[in-house]
Amino acid sequence: xxxxxxxxxxxxxxxxxxxxxxxxxxxxxxxxxxxxxxxxxxxxxxxxxxxxxxxxxxxxxxxxxxxxxxxxxxxxxxxxxxxxxxxxxxxxxxxxxxxxxxxxxxxxxxxxxxxxxxxxxxxxxxxxxxxxxxxxxxxxxxxxxxxxxxxxxxxxxxxxxxxxxxxxxxxxxxxxxxxxxxxxxxxxxxxxxxxxxxxxxxxxxxxxxxxxxxxxxxxxxxxxxxxxxxxxxxxxxxxxxxxxxxxxxxxxxxxxxxxxxxxxxxxxxxxxxxxxxxxxxxxxxxxxxxxxxxxxxxxxxxxxxxxxxxxxxxxxxxxxxxxxxxxxxxxxxxxxxxxxxxxxxxxxxxxxxxxxxxxxxxxxxxxxxxxxxxxxxxxxxxxxxxxxxxxxxxxxxxxxxxxxxxxxxxxxxxxxxxxxxxxxxxxxxxxxxxxxxxxxxxxxxxxxxxxxxxxxxxxxxxxxxxxxxxxxxxxxxxxxxxxxxxxxxxxxxxxxxxxxxxxxxxxxxxxxxxxxxxxxxxxxxxxxxxxxxxxxxxxxxxxxxxxxxxxxxxxxx
Amino acid sequence: xxxxxxxxxxxxxxxxxxxxxxxxxxxxxxxxxxxxxxxxxxxxxxxxxxxxxxxxxxxxxxxxxxxxxxxxxxxxxxxxxxxxxxxxxxxxxxxxxxxxxxxxxxxxxxxxxxxxxxxxxxxxxxxxxxxxxxxxxxxxxxxxxxxxxxxxxxxxxxxxxxxxxxxxxxxxxxxxxxxxxxxxxxxxxxxxxxxxxxxxxxxxxxxxxxxxxxxxxxxxxxxxxxxxxxxxxxxxxxxxxxxxxxxxxxxxxxxxxxxxxxxxxxxxxxxxxxxxxxxxxxxxxxxxxxxxxxxxxxxxxxxxxxxxxxxxxxxxxxxxxxxxxxxxxxxxxxxxxxxxxxxxxxxxxxxxxxxxxxxxxxxxxxxxxxxxxxxxxxxxxxxxxxxxxxxxxxxxxxxxxx
Numbered sequence: 033x034x035x036x037x038x039x040x041x042x043x044x045x046x047x048x049x050x051x052x053x054x055x056x057x058x059x060x061x062x063x064x065x066x067x068x069x070x071x072x073x074x075x076x077x078x079x080x081x082x083x084x085x086x087x088x089x090x091x092x093x094x095x096x097x098x099x100x101x102x103x104x105x106x107x108x109x110x111x112x113x114x115x116x117x118x119x120x121x122x123x124x125x126x127x128x129x130x131x132x133x134x135x136x137x138x139x140x141x142x143x144x145x146x147x148x149x150x151x152x153x154x155x156x157x158x159x160x161x162x163x164x165x166x167x168x169x170x171x172x173x174x175x176x177x178x179x180x181x182x183x184x185x186x187x188x189x190x191x192x193x194x195x196x197x198x199x200x201x202x203x204x205x206x207x208x209x210x211x212x213x214x215x216x217x218x219x220x221x222x223x224x225x226x227x228x229x230x231x232x233x234x235x236x237x238x239x240x241x242x243x244x245x246x247x248x249x250x251x252x253x254x255x256x257x258x259x260x261x262x263x264x265x266x267x268x269x270x271x272x273x274x275x276x277x278x279x280x281x282x283x284x285x286x287x288x289x290x291x292x293x294x295x296x297x298x299x300x301x302x303x304x305x306x307x308x309x310x311x312x313x314x315x316x317x318x319x320x321x322x323x324x325x326x327x328x329x330x331x332x333x334x335x336x337x338x339x340x341x342x343x344x345x346x347x348x349x350x351x352x353x354x355x356x357x358x359x360x361x362x363x364x365x366x367x368x369x370x371x372x373x374x375x376x377x378x379x380x381x382x383x384x385x386x387x388x389x390x391x392x393x394x395x396x397x398x399x400x401x402x403x404x405x406x407x408x409x410x411x412x413x414x415x416x417x418x419x420x421x422x423x424x425x426x427x428x429x430x431x432x433x434x435x436x437x438x439x440x441x442x443x444x445x446x447x448x449x450x451x452x453x454x455x456x457x458x459x460x461x462x463x464x465x466x467x468x469x470x471x472x473x474x475x476x477x478x479x480x481x482x483x484x485x486x487x488x489x490x491x492x493x494x495x496x497x498x499x500x501x502x503x504x505x506x507x508x509x510x511x512x513x514x515x516x517x518x519x520x521x522x523x524x525x526x527x528x529x530x531x532x533x534x535x536x537x538x539x540x541x542x543x544x545x546x547x548x549x550x551x552x553x554x555x556x557x558x559x560x561x562x563x564x565x566x567x568x569x570x571x572x573x574x575x576x577x578x579x580x581x582x583x584x585x586x587x588x589x
Numbered sequence: 590x591x592x593x594x595x596x597x598x599x600x601x602x603x604x605x606x607x608x609x610x611x612x613x614x615x616x617x618x619x620x621x622x623x624x625x626x627x628x629x630x631x632x633x634x635x636x637x638x639x640x641x642x643x644x645x646x647x648x649x650x651x652x653x654x655x656x657x658x659x660x661x662x663x664x665x666x667x668x669x670x671x672x673x674x675x676x677x678x679x680x681x682x683x684x685x686x687x688x689x690x691x692x693x694x695x696x697x698x699x700x701x702x703x704x705x706x707x708x709x710x711x712x713x714x715x716x717x718x719x720x721x722x723x724x725x726x727x728x729x730x731x732x733x734x735x736x737x738x739x740x741x742x743x744x745x746x747x748x749x750x751x752x753x754x755x756x757x758x759x760x761x762x763x764x765x766x767x768x769x770x771x772x773x774x775x776x777x778x779x780x781x782x783x784x785x786x787x788x789x790x791x792x793x794x795x796x797x798x799x800x801x802x803x804x805x806x807x808x809x810x811x812x813x814x815x816x817x818x819x820x821x822x823x824x825x826x827x828x829x830x831x832x833x834x835x836x837x838x839x840x841x842x843x844x845x846x847x848x849x850x851x852x853x854x855x856x857x858x859x860x861x862x863x864x865x866x867x868x869x870x871x872x873x874x875x876x877x878x879x880x881x882x883x884x885x886x887x888x889x890x891x892x893x894x895x896x897x898x899x900x901x902x903x904x905x906x907x908x909x910x911x912x913x914x915x916x917x918x919x920x921x922x923x924x925x926x927x928x929x930x931x932x933x934x935x936x937x938x939x940x941x942x943x944x945x946x947x948x949x950x951x952x953x954x955x956x957x958x959x960x961x962x963x964x965x966x967x968x969x970x971x972x973x974x975x976x977x978x979x980x981x982x983x984x985x986x987x988x989x990x991x
Contacts, residue, residue, distance in 0.1 A: 065805050072800025073812060076793040076867065084819050084827070084864045087834035091826070094833055223844075386722050393719045407972070408723045414968040415730055416925045418945040419961040423729035425949060426736060426744045426958070433732055436745055442620035468726060497708060526823020528928050533949050543825035550832060550932065563829045567822065574821050 088567070095560035098338035101330070103219040104147040105134040109334045117331050117352055122322055128310035129278065132169070133243070136271040137250055139166040141221050141258070153555055154340065154349065155329045161320045168317040172308060173270020176277050179304040184295055192292065193272065194264040197248040199234015200291040206238040206245070213249040217257075225257045236290055241279040247271055274308050281307040328352035341561035365545065365562070372541045375460060376524040382464040383471040383520050384513060391475035391512065396484065413469035421530050424462040428452040428534065454536025462534045467523055471516035478512025511580065518577040522570055542566060593702040595694035603691045604640035610687060611636020614680055618667050636684070643688050653685030660684060671751040730965055737762055737958035744955060762959035772956065775944035782855065782930075782940060783923040786862035791916040793863075794870030799904075801871070802878040813871075820868035824928040831861050832932040851937045858934045862926060866919025873918060877911025877982060910982035914975045921971060 048057035102109050107130035115123045138144040148162030180187040199205075210232060218225050231252035238245035251272060252263035259266075285297050299305060315322040332352050333340060340350045347363040348355055357363065390409065394402050412420060427433045430449050438444040452458055482505065490500035528543040535544070542562060549559035612633035619628010643652040657678070664677030690696055700709060740759040741747050749757025766772045797816065801809065819827060835857045842853045881904070889899040905912075927942040934940075941960065948957045 062805060065803060066807055069800045069803040069806045072803075073797045073806070076797035076816065077812060079793055080816055080819070080864060080867060083834075083860050084830075085815065087830035088822065088826070089830075090834050091830035386725070389715065389719050390722050390726075393716070405723065408727050410972055411969065412726050412730060414921070414972045416921075416942065416961070416964045416968065418925070418927065418942045418949070419733065419964050419968075420729060422945065422949055422957050422961055423733045427729055427732060429744060431743075431745050433745060440621055441617055442623075442625070465725065465729060497711070522821070522823070526825055528825045529946065533946070543823065546825055546829060547928075547932075550829060556833070559829055560833070563826045567826050570821065570823055570826075 091560045092564050092567075094557060095341050095564045096337050096339065097557070098333065098340065099219075099336045100147055100150050101334045102336050103222075104138050104143055105131065105330075105334075106216055106219075107131075108134045108330075112327070112331050112334055115327065115331065117328050120324065122311075122324060123327055125309075125311055128314055128321075129308075131314070132172070132274065132310050133247055133271060135162075135166065136169050136269070137216075137247075137254075138220060139169055140254060140269065143220055149554070150557075151329060151333060153344070153558070154333055155325070157320065158326075158329070161318055161326070165314070165317050165321070170270045171317075172313050173273045176273035176304075176308070177270060180273060180276075180299065183299055183302040183304050186292075186295060187273075187299070188268070190263075190265050190267060192295075193248060193268050194231070194252075196290075196292045197233055197237060197245055197252075198231065199237045203237075203290065204235035205232040206235045207232070209233050209238050209246060209249055213246065213253055217250060217253050221258065225253070229253055229256050231256065231263055234290065236288070240283055240285070240288055240290075241276065244272060244275040244279045247275045277305050277308055280305045325352075341557040342565075344558050345561040345565055365542075368540075368542050368545055369565075372525055372543075375456060375539075375541070376521050378460055379463050379467060379524045380471075380517050380521045382460065383468050384517060386464065387468055387471035387475055387516060388509075388513070391472050391479050392509075394472070394476050395479035395482070409469050409472050412465070413473075417466065417529060420466050421462060421533050424458070424465065424530075424534055425453065428458050428461065453534050454539070456535070456539040458534040458536070459531045459539035459541075462530050463524055463527060466530060467520045470519050470523060474515040474519060475509065475512035478515070479509055482508045514580050515577070518573055518580070522573050522577070526566065526570060592699055593697045595698050598692060598694050600641055600644065600692075603644075603688060604637040606691055607640040607684065607688055608633040608637040610684065611639070614676075618664075622667060639684060640688055640692070643685075644692050649689055653682075653689070656685040656688070657681030669751065670753050674753070733958050733961045733965065737955070737962040739955060739958075742955055744958070762956045763963075765954075765956045766959050766963070769956070771939075772941075772944060772960070775939045775941045778938055779924055779941040782858055782862060782938070783920050786859050786866055786923040787916050787920045789859070789863035790866035790870050790919045791912060794867050794915065794919075795874050795908075795912050798871050798874035798878060799900075802875055802881075816871050817868035819864050824865075824926075827861075827865070828929045828932040831929060835861065835933050850935075854935050854938045858930050858938050858940075861929050861933050862923035863919075865926060865929065866922045869918035869922060870912075870915035873915035874908065874911050877908045881907060910978040914978045914982075917971055917975055921968070 045053040045055060048054045050057070052060075108127060111127040111130045112123065115127060135144055138147065144162045144166045145159070148159040151158035151162070177188060186192045210229075214225060214229075229252070231249065233245045233249045248268075251266075251269055255261050255263040255266045280296070280300055285293070285300060288296070320326050329352065332350055338350070343350055343355060344358075345365055346369075347358045347366045349358050394405055394409070397405065425432075429435070430451070430453075432453070434452065435444065435449045439446050439449065444450060452461065486504050486508070487500050490504040491497070495503065525541065526543055527541060528547060531540045532544055532547070535541075543566070546559045546562050546566070549555045549562070612629050615628040615630070615632015615635070616625055617628070619625045619632070622628070639656060643656070646652045646655075658681070660681035661673050661677035664680065665673035668676070696713065697704075697709065700712065704712070735750070736744065736746065738758045738760065739747065739750060740757050740761065747757055751757075766776075800806065801813065801816075806812070839853050839857055842848045842856070843850055885903055885907070886899050889903045890896070894902065924940075925942055927940070927946050930938065930940050930943055931946070934943075941964075945957050945960060948954055
């Protein structure tokens with residue numbers, strides 16, 4: 033090529049083959065590369081985020097969430113905020129009234145026992161209090177129903193109520209109330225309700241008889257959307273009579289011209305309407321309701337978010353008088369945390385002691401024999417965890433292999449066999465065996481990189497065997513020990529299966545307590561709080577692991 | 590490899606060691622039969638006598654056969670046929686070998702000539718310690734196997750088994766495993782859940798690993814941390830989180846969409862297991878991709894192959910060993926998993942480990958040992974496969990010379 037045919041390069045930016053500036057062209061190529069990489073990663077990332085990270089986050093959320101009180105007793109929680117817990121008086125009629133209607137609806141949907149169970153974690157006796165009160169709620173309404181029926185028997189007819197509460201044909205509707213009650217119901221029942229419902233409360237009647245309209249709206253929604261029945265044909269529930277009595281005893285019927293105006297006036301004049309004494313009713317149903325302690329507990333735990341589960345997880349509790357330690361006989365969790373940490377440390381220590389010589393000999397033998405010995409390490413590593421655990425159960429039992437051999441050898445008397453299982457010894461032995469490969473493998477990979485000539489150099493300079501090892505070899509192998517130890521420690525503090533099977537009651541870990549609260553005691557909030565604490569510990573350790581070894585250096589087999 | 594020329598050692602030195610070894614065996618046999626010290630003394634004397642007598646025969650082979658016969662006879666006399674086979678044969682071989690190993694000075698052959706006797710002693714003492722640890726590692730797995738052929742419903746060796754009476758052995762626990770509905774159903778469940786979970790995690794994991802191995806990935810560390818988090822978070826915590834989450838998902842699928850309950854149960858368990866298997870796939874496949882020569886894909890593209898063809902015809906065959914071993918890891922994770930399935934699944938998704946777990950916790954049945962033996966056989970198979978794949982992958986990448 034000669035200079036004559038070559039056009040002079042244009043002044044300005046260098047161009048790519050297609051004429052765009054090279055800089056932009058490169059940037060576009062880089063962007064495309066990034067997009068392609070992200071598109072390849074995206075499906076998995078979304079999958080892991082949705083099916084792993086979100087569950088973990090929801091667990092974290094559950095450890096502070098406490099909406100059950102507010103969802104079950106929405107009106108009572110509103111009222112209880114105004115009650116002065118430090119006063120020496122139990123709450124007034126308003127709170128008892130709100131509680132009555134909240135409890136009634138919750139009992140209809142069988143939700144009150146859940147709340148009882150929840151509050152029972154804080155104060156024993158709450159569970160039975162809610163269950164028993166729930167059974168007696170109908171009694172108050174029955175009296176009013178009979179009295180009303182005696183005045184006029186239209187009051188027990190479903191159609192009367194439907195017409196009265198909707199305010200008659202063409203009456204102005206109270207859409208806000210309807211919406212409120214839908215929300216109340218769906219939060220209480222923990223489900224989303226079908227969109228359509230046919231009942232609409234009337235505006236005029238809801239101003240005249242607010243309580244009755246509110247309760248009837250809820251009743252109609254339950255009948256229609258949950259029980260799938262026609263609300264205009266379902267017998268009115270007892271709470272409606274109580275609400276009507278409460279409303280009518282204060283309402284001024286003078287200006288009312290809607291449906292059943294005459295019948296309502298007749299009812300008021302008959303003297304069957306009296307203001308219900310909610311307080312007396314509750315205290316009569318169960319005297320616990322007349323105690324300050326009950327109300328203080330409910331007040332303390334009525335907020336929608338609570339630190340209560342975390343406090344429980346560290347053996348403390350939230351009381352009306354502030355945060356206190358649990359009573360002596362209930363303090364088990366801190367002990368369990370400490371035990372988990374100590375036993376994990378012992379297991380890690382045992383793994384270091386047993387793993388170091390093995391890793392050393394694997395790294396220093398000729399390749400061929402090292403590979404053969406490696407099988408002995410990898411076989412347990414690959415064998416099912418359940419198999420190894422059952423093997424240890426077989427070995428460690430009172431009638432197990434170890435005891436039989438010791439008895440046959442005469443080292444242990446037949447009547448004083450060693451207790452190796454269902455205690456801490458069992459857990460430590462079995463878990464050391466199970467986690468040993470996790471210690472050996474990182475140690476081995478570090479020791480392989482240590483040049484043996486250093487050791488020889490040290491010895492030729494006059495170091496004794498011990499000095500050469502301690503001052504030259506050992507410091508170089510510390511990264512392996514660190515990596516293996518953190519790995520074993522992380523794995524062991526979260527172990528569940530092995531302690532459960534060989535640990536009995538004394539050799540169990542905090543994870544067994546979590547499982548117990550999930551599947552037996554159903555105290556999910558506490559399980560979530562314990563899980564969160566454990567997770568934080570593990571993430572902290574993992575962060576150290578990342579600093580020392582690096583995530584990318586995790587090797588398998 | 591010989592480092593040191595060897596020479597015969599004085600008989601006194603040999604006799605001392607063989608006496609010690611004899612004393613050890615004598616102590617065991619002695620305590621088992623009533624008197625430890627007597628056994629100890631007799632054993633030591635016998636050991637010393639062997640050391641003095643055997644070299645005098647001047648025929649090593651004959652001498653070693655004689656020792657073997659002697660020890661088998663002694664152990665048979667004390668403990669019957671089982672002891673003779675288990676201990677006698679080994680001890681007989683060992684004493685013969687040990688005596689001549691010391692007498693001929695063979696123990697020094699592979700050691701540096703300048704080592705002091707103390708260092709030699711430590712060298713072999715250390716090996717004995719390591720041997721003991723290896724025994725600790727492997728014994729539990731080995732003990733399970735013969736016990737699974739027990740004719741009784743015990744978890745321990747019966748006298749019939751020890752005397753090698755055929756009556757003491759049977760295949761009834763295996764028969765139970767293959768005919769019992771509970772076991773078969775759980776085995777089937779495992780065989781449904783594990784492969785599907787593996788397929789999900791391998792396909793998504795391989796794609797993501799290829800994406801991660803590109804040179805410019807924004808937020809690579811964070812993504813990596815998220816993707817391998819299922820391996821780091823303790824299973825009990827994953828299980829707790831999934832328990833809350835999947836019960837809501839399950840309610841949604843059953844209630845709102847109206848899917849079959851059992852089917853939803855399988856979906857939940859499979860998804861949960863797929864997540865747990867993903868880190869293993871990511872780690873093994875990215876490790877394989879590190880050694881992957883990028884110019885191969887460029888060459889393929891240069892010759893007109895589109896990215897899909899390049900992936901399936903060039904890249905995939907090369908990284909296949911890594912993908913398969915990642916898949917095996919994912920498979921064994923799911924096949925072995927019990928905590929998550931215990932929390933997320935319901936009774937109709939009971940897997941084999943779950944069945945074993947309840948078996949171990951509640952009604953303890955020796956069928957578990959038969960299952961355990963089958964699983965050990967399976968893990969040996971898997972281990973071999975992974976090892977072969979690893980070698981193949983190294984060969985393909987030219988990392989180890991053939």
